[in-house]
Amino acid sequence: MSVALVRRPLSIARAYEELQRPESGGVAVFVGTVRPDRTRRGRVVALEYDAHVPMALAALEALERRVVRRYRLTGAVAWHRLGVLPVGTAAVIVGAAAPHRAAALRACAGLIEELKREVPIWKTDRARRARRRRRPTGRPRGRAAGSRRAR
Template identity: 40%
Template sequence: MLHFRLAEAPFDIGALRAQLLDPRAGAYASFEGWVRDHQAGRAVVGLDYEAYAPLAEREGERIVIEASERFDLLAACCVHRVGMLAVGDLAVWVGVSAVHRGAALDACRYIIDEAKRRVPIWKREHYREGGADWLHPQYQES
C-alpha cells in the first residue's frame, strides 16, 4: 500500500496502521503532528488548513512513492487534515513498514519533511488575542 490523502474529518490511525502490516516487516514507524497552542510567542486557539486537492494529492503520492523506492519500504501512508482544527487535534499522520528499522525511521522522516516542503497545503493560525495569520511554509517545520 502506497497512499497519500487529504481528510476533512478525523481519521482512524489504527485502521491505517493495520493496512501497513506485513509478515515480512521487521519495523513500523509513524509520525503524528498535532495542533499546538503556540507559535512564535503567540497563543494559538486553532487553525485552518487549506489545500489545492488535485495537486496536493498528486504531489503527496509522488513523495510516498519516492520514499518507498528510496528506502525499500513494504508499505507507506500519509494523511493530512484540511479544514478547521482545534488545539490538540491530529493534523497529519505518516506510517511506514519496512524489513529493517533504519529504513522505516528514515522513510517516515523523509515523507513528513517532503510533504511539509512540497505539498500545497496552507496553514492559517487563529490567535487567542484575536486575529489570524497565514504562515509561510518555512514555519511549518517545527
C-alpha cells in the same frame, strides 16, 4: 500505499493497520498535531488547513512513490486532514513499513520533511488573546496576599 486529504478525523489505528504486514519488521508512524503556539495575535486555539487538492494529491503520490523506492518500503501512508482543527488535533499522519527499523524510521522522517516542503497545503492560525485580569481600583491596604518581594 495510501495518500489522502480528508476532512474527517485521522486514525492512528487505521494507519497502523494499513502498514502492518508479516514481512514488515519495522513500522514507524509520525503524527503531527496542532500546537498552542503564541503569536502576535494571541495564543493559537486552532489551525485552518487548506490545500490545492488535485495538485496536493499528485504531489503526495509522487512523494510516496519516491520514498517507497528509495527505502525499499513494504508500505507507506501519507494522510493530511483539512479544515479548522483545534489544538491537540491530529493534522497529519505519515508512516512507513520496511523489513528493518532503520529504513522505516528514516523513511518516516523523510515523508514528513518532504511533505512540508513539496505539497501544496497551507495552515493559517486562529488565535485568541488571553483575557486580562482587571486590576482593582484604588490603593490596596497593606500587603497583597501571596506577595513575596524580598527586601
